Amino acid sequence: MLPANVISALQVLSNSGKPLATATPNAPKPVTNLELGQQLQGAVQDKISEGLFRVQVAGQTLQMRLPGNIQSGDAIRLQVISLQPKITFGMVASTNPLSTPEQIGTAARLLSNLAERPIERPVVQQLGNKAVWSAEQQVPDTKLLAGGLRETLGKSGLFYESHQAQWVRGERSINQLLEEPQNLLTGKALPLSAADQRAVIDKISTAQMQADIPAQAKVAGDTAQPIAKELVNLVQQQLHTLEQHHLAWMGQVWPGQQMQWEIQGQPERQPRQQQDERQWSTEMELALPRLGDVHARLVFTESGLRMTLRAVDPATVNLFNRALPGLKNSLTDAGIALAAAVVEKS
Numbered sequence: 001m002l003p004a005n006v007i008s009a010l011q012v013l014s015n016s017g018k019p020l021a022t023a024t025p026n027a028p029k030p031v032t033n034l035e036l037g038q039q040l041q042g043a044v045q046d047k048i049s050e051g052l053f054r055v056q057v058a059g060q061t062l063q064m065r066l067p068g069n070i071q072s073g074d075a076i077r078l079q080v081i082s083l084q085p086k087i088t089f090g091m092v093a094s095t096n097p098l099s100t101p102e103q104i105g106t107a108a109r110l111l112s113n114l115a116e117r118p119i120e121r122p123v124v125q126q127l128g129n130k131a132v133w134s135a136e137q138q139v140p141d142t143k144l145l146a147g148g149l150r151e152t153l154g155k156s157g158l159f160y161e162s163h164q165a166q167w168v169r170g171e172r173s174i175n176q177l178l179e180e181p182q183n184l185l186t187g188k189a190l191p192l193s194a195a196d197q198r199a200v201i202d203k204i205s206t207a208q209m210q211a212d213i214p215a216q217a218k219v220a221g222d223t224a225q226p227i228a229k230e231l232v233n234l235v236q237q238q239l240h241t242l243e244q245h246h247l248a249w250m251g252q253v254w255p256g257q258q259m260q261w262e263i264q265g266q267p268e269r270q271p272r273q274q275q276d277e278r279q280w281s282t283e284m285e286l287a288l289p290r291l292g293d294v295h296a297r298l299v300f301t302e303s304g305l306r307m308t309l310r311a312v313d314p315a316t317v318n319l320f321n322r323a324l325p326g327l328k329n330s331l332t333d334a335g336i337a338l339a340a341a342v343v344e345k346s
Contacts, residue, residue, distance in 0.1 A: 034080045034087065037168075042089075044074040064089070114232065115239040123260070124156045124237060126251025127181060133254040140254055149261070153249060157181035157234050158241055181234055253286075260285045291316045295346060304339030305331065310346040317345050 034040075045054045048063065055064045057078065070076070082088035132148040133140040154163075157180050166172040177183060241247045245265035253259045262283045279301040287293050292313040299306040311317050320343040328338045 131252035304337035
């Protein structure tokens with residue numbers, strides 16, 4: 001995912017029409033055998049016309065459209081961001097660093113437009129009908145259930161780009177990537193052969209990185225858009241999570257039992273000396289067959305855990321109060337200090 005502070009900048013600069021560095025159609029002897037994400041050193045030889053330069057890349061000379069502040073003799077760092085329908089480079093660094101408006105491409109403007117549109121569903125829905133805890137035991141194992149919730153949230157698609165980075169580093173397999181919503185539209189059966197895996201990843205990477213389609217068409221649902229229309233809401237949720245440090249998930253925790261789960265992080269806006277006081281909170285709502293409607297809010301800070309439990313049924317409130325001492329002991333055994341606990345009727 002993109003850094004949170006990028007979203008606001010994209011919204012301010014989304015009207016910028018400055019192009020990315022692209023090889024022009026009449027470029028002699030185009031560079032071949034490139035890979036997506038590959039970085040190359042370029043040397044600006046001379047200026048052909050306004051915005052058009054002759055650049056030497058990988059021993060060959062290409063004509064490229066570059067920002068106006070580039071001069072002959074500059075060394076620029078290029079990254080391959082698209083191979084089809086034409087080779088497209090992004091500028092990574094140069095001796096003349098680009099201003100932010102010069103770096104804004106069509107894909108960035110697309111993200112800005114999506115961030116400005118009203119989000120249709122702020123809650124991430126569970127994929128499929130399989131419950132998080134599907135074992136035969138009626139009472140879930142709490143540790144295994146917690147691990148299942150973590151895995152389910154990880155496969156929600158909200159963290160897809162960071163998982164791609166893990167795949168590049170060899171920390172995540174392609175089949176794991178293909179279990180996320182961004183790839184389930186491919187209709188491929190799992191597990192994939194090595195050839196199929198590479199074909200799918202190349203297709204995904206190319207579609208996501210193309211930057212020569214107008215952003216207006218992409219958002220409007222054009223069939224050539226790099227973001228499938230079924231995933232527009234998920235991308236909006238990713239942007240919302242980055243900007244608001246908040247996400248909400250809804251699904252089955254065990255067969256027949258629905259739960260809504262929210263996680264809220266405090267933005268990093270405080271001075272560094274106060275960073276240890278940042279807090280995370282999580283809230284869960286369930287309608288349980290015996291306990292009725294229950295709401296739990298947990299706030300995690302460096303000083304300990306603050307917990308609030310609410311229930312509609314007075315008998316459930318009394319049950320929670322009686323169970324508090326045992327809960328505190330269990331948390332202490334797990335190394336979690338209970339700073340405060342409140343049980344109240346909704």
